[in-house]
Ligand SMILES: Cc1ncc(COP(=O)(O)O)c(C=O)c1O
């Protein structure tokens with residue numbers, strides 16, 4: 001464990017549906033009663049006043065700087081987290097949280113780092129994951145570092161980088177003719193016979209723990225004053241759920257008050273189940289038929305914990321918005337050309353959403369808004385090149401992309 005004077009013990013795992021409390025002494029997936037996702041709960045009261053923001057000064061520049069509120073296990077770390085919070089050069093109150101600098105180039109590193117850390121602590125030997133691509137790459141890397149087998153199921157048409165990475169890290173890869181939901185079904189069918197532990201999104205409690213560190217970083221990097229809003233490209237919603245958990249924890253620790261950012265989910269019009277449910281005022285979503293978008297990470301027809309995502313949007317007075325793949329590509333080019341940030345299409349969707357919400361008056365220019373660029377565009381070279389070939393960007397003299 002990192003050298004921290006106080007450590008929050010995990011007290012129990014709590015079902016997000018029925019409140020059932022389960023011990024964390026053994027690996028768990030979901031609530032045995034109702035399939036609800038499990039939250040990891042710590043004795044935070046014991047930390048109040050003993051773990052303070054001042055103690056973070058000079059600590060490791062990774063998510064493990066918050067070790068007191070992470071599992072007390074030996075981290076399988078590749079240097080994940082504490083990514084830059086870049087003030088936009090164009091929009092005065094906009095900040096870009098650039099998750100492209102993580103190991104394996106996306107924010108998925110955080111969740112898989114925590115999940116593999118715990119798998120290693122529990123002595124697990126074989127992990128399986130259905131993935132849209134980036135979670136697979138992250139699992140493959142952390143499993144390699146931990147000496148654990150990774151069994152990966154992802155759609156046949158994943159971005160090329162994901163496939164090359166997974167194979168190079170030595171993972172067992174199965175390409176599936178279908179979507180992440182089909183991959184999940186295959187993992188569920190085979191896991192028992194194969195002795196795999198399933199670390200699917202929101203079916204494994206520690207991925208949220210890794211992702212929650214984004215919430216701690218948003219607060220720390222903005223001087224412990226939360227922004228007015230956060231725009232988050234939403235597939236399974238792990239980061240959104242994790243950040244809101246972090247805000248709650250920080251309030252319990254006495255680090256922040258009751259104020260919360262408005263949480264905004266952005267999806268692609270080619271796969272927008274959360275947006276549809278939000279627009280219809282529903283508490284859960286329906287599986288999106290024929291999901292298709294170049295933002296591979298947003299191609300999630302039905303999020304397992306959709307009920308948590310929708311609850312967060314409602315309670316935080318946020319919203320959900322769908323943008324087209326053309327808007328995504330336009331935003332991707334604009335970010336690169338005007339900010340020097342080569343974003344993943346999912347991250348670019350956050351900029352596309354901001355532009356729309358600014359135009360609609362949902363945001364005023366004085367609102368402080370954090371846009372999550374969840375990954376590096378370098379993971380999507382083949383996807384971006386293909387989109388560019390299909391519909392080349394209009395270029396002005398000097399090669400500068402049109403208005404930002
Ligand atoms: C780059 C990127 N952004 C966003 C997402 C969506 O993440 P979440 O499942 O946390 O909603 C993914 C998921 O694969 C992704 O790879």
Ligand SMILES: [Zn+2]
Nearest residue numbers: 015018031036
């Ligand atoms: Zn339950």
